[in-house]
Amino acid sequence: MPGDFTRADVERIARLARLELTEHEKDLITPQLSSFLAYAEQVQAVVTAGVPPTSHPLGATGSWRDDVARPSLPREDALSQAPEADVANGLFKVPRVLG
Amino acid sequence: MALDTAREISDAIRASTTSATDVCQAALDRIRAQNDTIHAFHTVSADLALSQAAALDARPDDWPQLPLLGVPIALKDNLCTRGVTTTACSRILEHYTPPYDATVVQRLVAAGAVVVGKTNCDEFAMGSSTENSAFVPTRNPWSLDRTPGGSSGGSAAAVAARMVPIALGSDTGGSIRQPASMCGIVGFKPTYGRVSRYGLLAFASSLDQIGPLSTTVADAAATLQVMAGADPSDATSAAVPVPDYLAALTGDIRNVRIGVPRALVNEGVDPEVRTTFEASVDILRQQGATIVDVALPHSAHAIPVYYLVATAEASSNLARYDGVRYGLRVPADTLGEMYDRTRDAGFGAEVKRRILLGTYVLSAGYYDAYYLKAQQVRTLIRRDYEAALEKTDLIALPTSPTPAFLLGERTSDPLQMYLADVFTVAANLAGLPSISVPCGFTSTRLPCGFQLTGRAMDEATVLRVADAFERATPYSRQKP
Numbered sequence: 001m002p003g004d005f006t007r008a009d010v011e012r013i014a015r016l017a018r019l020e021l022t023e024h025e026k027d028l029i030t031p032q033l034s035s036f037l038a039y040a041e042q043v044q045a046v047v048t049a050g051v052p053p054t055s056h057p058l059g060a061t062g063s064w065r066d067d068v069a070r071p072s073l074p075r076e077d078a079l080s081q082a083p084e085a086d087v088a089n090g091l092f093k094v095p096r097v098l099g
Numbered sequence: 100m101a102l103d104t105a106r107e108i109s110d111a112i113r114a115s116t117t118s119a120t121d122v123c124q125a126a127l128d129r130i131r132a133q134n135d136t137i138h139a140f141h142t143v144s145a146d147l148a149l150s151q152a153a154a155l156d157a158r159p160d161d162w163p164q165l166p167l168l169g170v171p172i173a174l175k176d177n178l179c180t181r182g183v184t185t186t187a188c189s190r191i192l193e194h195y196t197p198p199y200d201a202t203v204v205q206r207l208v209a210a211g212a213v214v215v216g217k218t219n220c221d222e223f224a225m226g227s228s229t230e231n232s233a234f235v236p237t238r239n240p241w242s243l244d245r246t247p248g249g250s251s252g253g254s255a256a257a258v259a260a261r262m263v264p265i266a267l268g269s270d271t272g273g274s275i276r277q278p279a280s281m282c283g284i285v286g287f288k289p290t291y292g293r294v295s296r297y298g299l300l301a302f303a304s305s306l307d308q309i310g311p312l313s314t315t316v317a318d319a320a321a322t323l324q325v326m327a328g329a330d331p332s333d334a335t336s337a338a339v340p341v342p343d344y345l346a347a348l349t350g351d352i353r354n355v356r357i358g359v360p361r362a363l364v365n366e367g368v369d370p371e372v373r374t375t376f377e378a379s380v381d382i383l384r385q386q387g388a389t390i391v392d393v394a395l396p397h398s399a400h401a402i403p404v405y406y407l408v409a410t411a412e413a414s415s416n417l418a419r420y421d422g423v424r425y426g427l428r429v430p431a432d433t434l435g436e437m438y439d440r441t442r443d444a445g446f447g448a449e450v451k452r453r454i455l456l457g458t459y460v461l462s463a464g465y466y467d468a469y470y471l472k473a474q475q476v477r478t479l480i481r482r483d484y485e486a487a488l489e490k491t492d493l494i495a496l497p498t499s500p501t502p503a504f505l506l507g508e509r510t511s512d513p514l515q516m517y518l519a520d521v522f523t524v525a526a527n528l529a530g531l532p533s534i535s536v537p538c539g540f541t542s543t544r545l546p547c548g549f550q551l552t553g554r555a556m557d558e559a560t561v562l563r564v565a566d567a568f569e570r571a572t573p574y575s576r577q578k579p
Contacts, residue, residue: 009459010455012462013455013458013462016458016462017418017442017455017458018418018435018438018439018442019442019443019446019451019454019455020439020440020442020443021443021451022443025448025451028448029452029455032452032513032514033459035514036406036456036513037459039403039514040403040407040469042400042403043400043403043404043407043469043472043473043476044472046400046472046475046476046479048472048475048476048479051475051476051479052478053474053477053478054474054475054477054478054481054528055305055474056305056335057291057305057306057481057527057528057529057530057531058290058291058292058337058555063334063338065331073198073199077198077199078198078424080196080198081195081196081197081198081424081425081426082423082424083422083423083426083427083428092423092424094423094437095431095432095433095434095436095437096433096434097433097434
């Protein structure tokens, strides 16, 4: 699989990751990721039949708390770092979504 | 009386032989004198620090209850501080000022610590040299043409240069221990879940853990004491009792069993680093510890497994930086273009590489072969450690296979940089507590670190043995 890793893959995953890469970045990143994937190929040789995956190191199961209303961050604080926020009306603002 | 450690500082303030203000001012003076050369700090919060110190000086009745009374501390710049810029050393958060404090910051300040500033790091903690900071590389106080390691390189350099006695870092794959090793100080990653991650800008949520960097093991223990314990704001913080860590530092390590994974140590380690490692094992033996061979066969795959898991989690965590709620926004006509341009302009090369790699290994058709497979091998790595820690109390390894490398030496080869983490990533994959303590120098006087990894939630044994090692050796007292 790593041998198949191409510039088209970089373009595909850049779209998924919402990154607009320059042509120069694509040139640089394609061989770098290809070389890492070739290195990571060793993992395929490990026998893992029946081995459960670890997604959390100590097997945490989540924790419960009472459903009690608590104060949240004040709205002005939550909006204080937003570019172009409309603080008076309590709004995050983004460019036009529909044409 | 010397005021090098947290304990000495707090005792001196309580005895009124100095004040929190004087201690704070002295730290700020040291930072001012050295930071233009070393670039340990990205932000120095002098006014806030002096007002915190003055407030402590004004309430002597509280002093007995403040374990870190007047101790100046530095925070890695990925820990949120209310009202103080928190950038993760990324352009995308260059002007971000959090509206809240991380839980560890709240707890340290409540314990009397004085935050003097935010330290430089690799962007979003992604790197092993601090050269991925979007702003400036940090220099190693022991050799200014070398990196301090990373990603918590600014924190390590600040402590090594004695600007502050304690700094906090975050450790996802070695980012506290490796720079501590390369800067000749103590760095401690607690068990996953021991310390709340609330307010830590997330990189890889199943691996990240906050911990202290300090000149002594006792100061690391005192800092952990304040930070440890469950936090309702972090569902992964563990509801496990926190023992008295300072009381654990008895100096007695008789009957402690320490495992050495020979197969790992015998391969790819710089000869001088290996010499310091073998000497360190001998010192522990002389102190009464029993040394046994252990095998960690799957650790040979730790680096690829770590980078597959960590980048997958990072690609998800960093999706939040979209120019809407905080951080950089690059204007565009449509929402989609705004996302793409903001993220392209805001993230640096290594962060983009990791987001792309993580996106790839999670994408349809590749998930099973890469991400799921890596999670399964993670299980095998974890089981190896669990089995080894049934017959031993700790596992010893060099912290880093090499001493500090030259600035620029590895920046063009990401894979070479990743290999710097070969001995540290497994403790994160397994979630175990792990410390690096200074254990000697190379012939060109570059520090080396000795790493001890213990059982889950058994920080006390890790700290006890590290402290006994420190007492038996002169290295922690050496300054650049």
